[in-house]
Amino acid sequence: MSLIGDTKMDILIELKNGQAHGYAIAEEIGVSSGGIYTHLNELEKEGMIAVTEQREEGRKPSVFS
Numbered sequence: 077m078s079l080i081g082d083t084k085m086d087i088l089i090e091l092k093n094g095q096a097h098g099y100a101i102a103e104e105i106g107v108s109s110g111g112i113y114t115h116l117n118e119l120e121k122e123g124m125i126a127v128t129e130q131r132e133e134g135r136k137p138s139v140f141s
Contacts, residue, residue, distance in 0.1 A: 083107055084115050084124075087140075091125060095141040116140055 080088075086105040090096065096104075102112035119125045120140075128139045 081115075084119055087112075087115055087119060088124065091141055095128075095139050097139060101140065 102109045
């Protein structure tokens with residue numbers, strides 16, 4: 077029995093390579109761009125990833141690491 081789901085594990089493996097935006101992670105691991113943020117938010121709440129924001133022309137996309 078796994079303590080973490082396959083999708084969350086794939087996210088952690090992807091982030092091991094460096095910071096990324098949610099959409100880029102979703103594309104890389106084959107998850108819907110809408111569904112990825114549920115997993116990312118859960119990982120953040122569990123203290124397994126950190127979220128930073130970078131301003132791009134008035135927008136503040138989240139960057140996960």
